[in-house]
Amino acid sequence: AQSVTQLDSQVPVFEEAPVELRCNYSSSVSVYLFWYVQYPNQGLQLLLKYLSGSTLVESINGFEAEFNKSQTSFHLRKPSVHISDTAEYFCAVSGIYNFNKFYFGSGTKLNVKP
């Protein structure tokens, strides 16, 4: 099985500052990795994913994440955040052989202040 650790439960940051949300995973097999975002009172939306190929993946709204196999990490970054980025972010992992099960981290609440 796989597991995910999100090291920060809350991250406060000022608008236009850079941010990094940390995610580490554990798995004995190769994995697929995901970041989901949840805005208040909504379901989760896929932000970006790593399946194979380039280890740096990007979303359409300026977030990026880098798969680091040696450090078993998939940290999410944005160089300049906006108020609208305030949300909870979840890292998730699935094994490439048991792809029908996702394991989620406990979430990181990003609070962007003006």
Place this chain on the structure above:
Amino acid sequence: DAGITQSPRHKVTETGTPVTLRCHQTENHRYMYWYRQDPGHGLRLIHYSYGVKDTDKGEVSDGYSVSRSKTEDFLLTLESATSSQTSVYFCAISETPGEIEVYGYTFGSGTRLTVV
């Protein structure tokens, strides 16, 4: 979210009563899932289905049962609700990673269940 609907959106029920939550999809996806979301725990898998009448347990399945008689519907039943089952319940759907570029979960908007 388009293609996946959960009902009801909110429910308050009494301890000991049975409760059924419904998830309906129009995407014809093979896999369907029920998760619960609780503060500090993220999302935890309750049950999932990999086809009609094919279901399996997740990590927190005690006290829950599921049924899938049609591709589009996945029901979650709390046989006798307890206060510890107060939570937000999310349904999700996915397809196999054969279509690798679209692989991932699509979530419903959630059902907020309160057991009093």
